[in-house]
Amino acid sequence: MxxxxxxxxxxxxxxxxxxxxxxxxxxxxxxxxxxxxxxxxxxxxxxxxxxxxxxxxxxxxxxxxxxxxxxxxxxxxxxxxxxxxxxxxxxxxxxxxSNQFWSRGDKSKNGNLNLRIEPAEDNYQLRITIGTRQWEYCQLWIPEKFRAMLNAHLNTEPCYTVRVKRGKDDRYSVFITFDAELPTQSVGFKEGAIGIDLNPSGQAWAEVNVHGQLLGKGWINTPELQYARRGRRDWLIGQIAHQIVGLARSEGKGLVLEWLKFKRGENHGRKLNRIFNNFTHNRLIEAIVREAKQQGIAIKQVNPAFSSVIGRMKYQEVYPHLAVHEAAAYTYWAAEPYALLTCR
Known part of the structure; x- marks a missing residue:
């Protein structure tokens, strides 16, 4: 290895x-x-x-x-x-x-010639090509929740990419990538939408009907996201995405997200620099989009420019009980209702 x-x-x-x-x-x-x-x-x-x-x-x-x-x-x-x-x-x-190597799959070669996944008695094994018709075999453990999906792929179209990476604890992690068909979109914007405003300290949401009228609002408090280490932060991002998509599915409405990017290279002070560095906004967006697509929920990303200002100055007067971030989340639907209706 x-x-x-x-x-x-x-x-x-x-x-x-x-x-x-x-x-x-x-x-x-x-x-x-x-x-x-x-x-x-x-x-x-x-x-x-x-x-x-x-x-x-x-x-x-x-x-x-x-x-x-x-x-x-x-x-x-x-x-x-x-x-x-x-x-x-x-x-x-x-x-x-030097801590990793990887190999791409090939449909014409029935899988991956250099790093091939093969079923074993209790789990799987990874066959590594080390020379001409020379291989090394390593035991490969796959989490139970992914085995059915992996078996279905190996039995139908066994083309996959494998990356092996050595961690700081000298243990090897194996990352398997392959194309999977997404389910048919079952939840759209026919009944309205749920706008999401993402922030380092928490995520605000606002639910509207098809006419843009406010039906509900809420706040998902995630202060640990600002300070958690990478492994813990990745887990939190997955949990946030699962909770937001679960809300969209239970209400039967699509999601509207921002695509805000924090400016890098500016000094905001020691505390804010740590918050902005740890708040991996794009990874949170990607996690929500990936989870939504896997569950067949429609999603649209809009320009968030001045959303907080518009929400505070225009919609907080109409809905005084809205917090500023919840008002910003409501703004995403109100800003482009006709564009969203075309996504049904």
Missing amino acids: EEIIRRFESGARYAYARICDSIPILDIEKDVMQKFDLNSRWAKDVVMRAKAAYDGAEKLVETGRLESPRKLIWGGRKNFECRSKGEITNGEWRRIR
Whole structure:
């Protein structure tokens, strides 16, 4: 396992440097195959990882957060500075830089040739290609709630992508990705909508009928989202998404969300900087959208510009019992009712 990680990550860094030198992709793939003793499919995946890193670096350059793609540091600048100061050893630095490998699936090859999932007696096993007709087998544990979905996919169209990543505790996590058909949309905007206003301290919602009249409102208090560590925060995001989508399903109305993005690079003070850094707004939006699509609930994202101001100055006078964030959530429906009606 560690040998595959070493060759894969070393090949990715080599390919990234060649991409920076504007060398053709096909030539890079051939070099990676020869220098790192990888088959053609491994080599293509290595170069694809390097190309993805290069595309990400270019976006950072466009936003002014990176001087040049050549300045990208594999393993992170913070860890690099720790290594420069002697705060971490060379071995630790190498393990940080090289901690994963992955392989794409192929429909024409009946699945994934380099990382294949196979049923075992009690669970599953992962077959890793290490050479020409040479494999290593690792026990793979799949949570019970995902087994039925995985079995159905393996029995019908076994094409999937597998990524193996070593964690800080030296345990390996396996991420399996495949395309799944979404259910038919069963809840739309025919009866109205529920507007959601997302904030670091909590999520406000406002329910309206098809004519835009307020029917209900509420506040989901999530103060822990501001301070929780990443693992806990990811769990909270999933719970929030499940609660919001559950509300939409119980009321039989679609969801209207914002697409607000916090401005980065500005100093808001130590406390607010931590809140804005931890409040992963896009990930919360993605979780709600993904959960809604999986349950067949219609969803629309609107421009939230000045929603709080409009809600406070216009709708709080009509509905004095509305809090400012609840008024902002109500504004999303009131701003574009006809656009939402066309989504039925």
